[in-house]
Amino acid sequence: MADKVTNIEFDKKGKQNVTVWNVPAEKEHTQIVEEMLETENGKELDMSSLQERLPKLKTIVAKAVASQTLLKHTMPEQDPVVRATNFDEVALGYSAETAIAEARRCLNCPNPRCRTGCPVSVRIPEFIAKVAEGDFDAAYEIITSTNALPAVCGRVCPQERQCESRCVRGVRGESVAIGRLERFVADYHMAKQDKPPVEVPPSNGHKVAVIGSGPAGLTCAGDVRKMGYDVTIFEAFHKSGGVLVYGIPQFRLPKEIVAAEIENLKAIGVKIENNVIVGKSITIDELFEEGYEAVFIGSGAGLPQFLHIPGENLMGVYSANELLTRTNLMKAYRDDYDTPIKRFNKVAVVGAGNVAMDAARVAKRLGASEVHIVYRRSRTEMPARQEEVEHAEAEGIEFNLLNNPCAILGDENGHVIGLECVPQELGDPDARGRRTPIPKEEEKWVMDVDTVIIAIGTSPNPLIRSTTPGLTTTRKGGIDADDMAHTEKVAVFAGGDAVTGSATVILAMGAGKNAAYWIDEYIRRIHGEPPPPPQ
Numbered sequence: 194m195a196d197k198v199t200n201i202e203f204d205k206k207g208k209q210n211v212t213v214w215n216v217p218a219e220k221e222h223t224q225i226v227e228e229m230l231e232t233e234n235g236k237e238l239d240m241s242s243l244q245e246r247l248p249k250l251k252t253i254v255a256k257a258v259a260s261q262t263l264l265k266h267t268m269p270e271q272d273p274v275v276r277a278t279n280f281d282e283v284a285l286g287y288s289a290e291t292a293i294a295e296a297r298r299c300l301n302c303p304n305p306r307c308r309t310g311c312p313v314s315v316r317i318p319e320f321i322a323k324v325a326e327g328d329f330d331a332a333y334e335i336i337t338s339t340n341a342l343p344a345v346c347g348r349v350c351p352q353e354r355q356c357e358s359r360c361v362r363g364v365r366g367e368s369v370a371i372g373r374l375e376r377f378v379a380d381y382h383m384a385k386q387d388k389p390p391v392e393v394p395p396s397n398g399h400k401v402a403v404i405g406s407g408p409a410g411l412t413c414a415g416d417v418r419k420m421g422y423d424v425t426i427f428e429a430f431h432k433s434g435g436v437l438v439y440g441i442p443q444f445r446l447p448k449e450i451v452a453a454e455i456e457n458l459k460a461i462g463v464k465i466e467n468n469v470i471v472g473k474s475i476t477i478d479e480l481f482e483e484g485y486e487a488v489f490i491g492s493g494a495g496l497p498q499f500l501h502i503p504g505e506n507l508m509g510v511y512s513a514n515e516l517l518t519r520t521n522l523m524k525a526y527r528d529d530y531d532t533p534i535k536r537f538n539k540v541a542v543v544g545a546g547n548v549a550m551d552a553a554r555v556a557k558r559l560g561a562s563e564v565h566i567v568y569r570r571s572r573t574e575m576p577a578r579q580e581e582v583e584h585a586e587a588e589g590i591e592f593n594l595l596n597n598p599c600a601i602l603g604d605e606n607g608h609v610i611g612l613e614c615v616p617q618e619l620g621d622p623d624a625r626g627r628r629t630p631i632p633k634e635e636e637k638w639v640m641d642v643d644t645v646i647i648a649i650g651t652s653p654n655p656l657i658r659s660t661t662p663g664l665t666t667t668r669k670g671g672i673d674a675d676d677m678a679h680t681e682k683v684a685v686f687a688g689g690d691a692v693t694g695s696a697t698v699i700l701a702m703g704a705g706k707n708a709a710y711w712i713d714e715y716i717r718r719i720h721g722e723p724p725p726p727p728q
């Protein structure tokens with residue numbers, strides 16, 4: 194029979210009434226913590242080999258209880274009424290004191306489940322422990338050993354579905370605010386004046402080309418540069434950063450932040466050539482002729498999809514891409530720029546992902562009196578980050594859920610005057626587990642709007658595949674690449690949205706990181722060098 198020990202009380206401040214019950218020896222510490230967090234005074238658990246385990250248990254319980262709060266520290270934000278009229282950043286970031294207090298909520302689990310939820314394997318408990326000690330420089334070193342864009346990830350990654358969804362703290366209460374801490378550390382470093390000089394990795398004499406400067410391309414380029422490769426990114430736009438600069442709005446991800454992260458990569462020797470459209474200015478085969486030994490395609494998925502309903506060619510219909518590029522890259526919202534956008538009054542945004550939320554919030558900031566999200570499923574199925582939905586609601590965006598547009602109506606001059614919608618009800622789940630909308634045709638109605646913005650997804654642009662013999666594509670137009678990022682064409686690798694279609698920043702970064710490893714493996718192999726250590 195297992196030893197039984199009850200009512201072990203610790204005498205440090207804030208830890209009264211803590212009771213450790215008997216726990217089987219083979220359990221992981223994280224499981225023990227979970228059980229403790231779930232156990233409210235009095236529920237008995239088995240416990241054996243308590244003598245050896247007691248010191249560790251004491252530490253874990255002490256931390257769990259001493260950290261007092263079960264909730265994340267709240268993020269200071271601009272007031273919703275004020276922010277809906279400006280393009281300044283909505284979330285203002287933690288102070289050093291709040292960051293330290295939040296970091297102290299972390300239990301520093303021996304088997305940190307949070308880390309398994311991170312596509313670039315950030316050493317989460319290690320960096321959080323440094324934040325808790327107030328050693329923000331060390332925290333920055335730890336994060337950037339695996340993540341080249343921490344200020345970006347801290348702002349836009351869907352942590353609630355990744356690292357934070359697995360945090361043991363979330364079993365009872367809220368997870369540790371890993372993303373907010375990551376952002377704090379990156380911002381602290383950015384603001385710091387006396388940064389240590391950057392070490393530029395020596396060149397190994399081999400050249401690698403990267404197409405596209407989005408998160409996939411930047412991560413791949415940063416990683417191969419750190420391995421010693423001479424790397425050049427070729428970017429079609431005049432500004433680098435991909436969707437981070439032309440898609441995600443300023444109020445969510447300030448462009449100065451993206452520019453500063455890119456400067457960090459340039460400082461270690463990553464070269465970027467802007468205004469080069471691979472497939473037009475130069476082809477992939479010509480890059481090989483110029484001495485590049487491997488090419489990574491990280492060209493994203495920038496081709497907007499449309500509904501294919503009557504009226505989509507009317508004046509006042511935009512793709513979300515056009516609206517966002519005009520406002521982000523061409524600063525259409527500023528009077529001192531020469532690229533204005535037509536003023537809206539009543540706007541319908543079709544779709545319910547991050548792109549739709551961004552388009553709706555931009556339309557509101559551009560002066561629309563009403564902005565409606567129109568989505569054919571319910572709130573549960575909305576793909577946008579929960580935080581973005583809450584922010585949109587707080588700013589006055591209206592949600593017309595379970596409605597599918599069937600036609601855009603225009604006046605005699607070809608301007609939008611309405612969006613015809615068919616109400617839906619949800620039927621059985623489809624192959625992806627999402628409940629299928631069933632139209633209620635007899636209940637059709639017209640929404641009174643002068644602008645319709647389509648935000649139902651994007652697909653990869655066909656230019657590169659059509660100018661590169663040997664590349665193959667998937668049914669949805671993505672470049673065919675295996676788990677090692679190899680395409681069907683020798684020495685050509687691919688990753689990010691160009692392969693998967695529209696996904697997330699961190700998945701694109703993970704793909705860029707993976708490709709960097711396999712590019713290194715390939716170049717070593719063709720030169721008869723030993724393979725790199727396993728990933």
Ligand SMILES: Cc1cc2nc3c(=O)[nH]c(=O)nc-3n(C[C@H](O)[C@H](O)[C@H](O)COP(=O)(O)OP(=O)(O)OC[C@H]3O[C@@H](n4cnc5c(N)ncnc54)[C@H](O)[C@@H]3O)c2cc1C
Binds near residue numbers: 350429430436470
């Ligand atoms: C409005 C919007 C909001 C989003 N919000 C979020 C969010 O909150 N969180 C999140 O995780 N994800 C979000 N995403 C998705 C995320 O931004 C993308 O998944 C990610 O940027 C993909 O990275 P990538 O490097 O594969 O491609 P991209 O970021 O698209 O970068 C590709 C780059 O390649 C360049 N390029 C294309 N063709 C060529 C060519 N032929 N020659 C040279 N250069 C070329 C493009 O100009 C671009 O700069 C959002 C996307 C959008 C559009």
Ligand code: SF4
Binds near residue numbers: 301302
């Ligand atoms: S962040 Fe959460 S899961 Fe990760 S070590 Fe801290 S408490 Fe454990």
